[in-house]
Amino acid sequence: MYRFLARRREPPPIGPASDDAELLAAVAAGRAEALRLLHQRHAPWIRVRLARRCADPDTVDDAVQDTFVAVWRGAHRYRAGEGEVAAWIWTIAIRRLISTLRRTGAAPPATPYDEARLVTESAEDAVLVGVEHGDLGTAVARLSPELRAAIQATVLDGLTVKEAARLLGIPEGTVKTRVMRAKARLRGYLA
Helix, strand or coil, X not given: CCHHHHHCCCCCCCCCCCCHHHHHHHHHCCCHHHHHHHHHHHHHHXXXXXXXXXXXXXXXXXXXXXXXXXXXXXXXXXXXHHCCHHHHHHHHHHHHHHHHHHHHCCCCCCCCHHHHHHCCCCHHHHHHHHHHHCHHHHHHHHCCHHHHHHHHHHHHCCCXXXXXXXXXXXXXXXXXXXXXXXXXXXXXXXX
């Protein structure tokens, strides 16, 4: 009478050696230890990448926490053939950061004047400000989403081609080609 219950398969056992897709499937089945493992694996690099976009550590922490709450609630929406788990989580994280910034209604706090004299702006920070608010930012915004994602992952986020390929869920050669095309178009836009 209840044969369908006997056919129900339990998710495979998980552990630190499990890949991200297995962990996400276990999260979708309601296994909190799988979420803990995903958090341990991905929260550090997500926090670093979000901190490059927002100087307020509390806002970044809120975005990271919201990200993993969203992963817990929406793990069943992930489709294994549609890209890497890390890319899926990163998409959630950056959207959560934007939502957190919008919710607070203010820009991240600026460094007070007294502290500004003690701290020298890094070259990376100067470039990122120029990218976001200058002519280069406008040119990057004009790129197609595929080219923009490749250039952001490799140039702005400092990922290797291999890391960018894993993050975007595309072959390394495709990343190289998209970066080459993006640079060519940016040169044309900025000429």
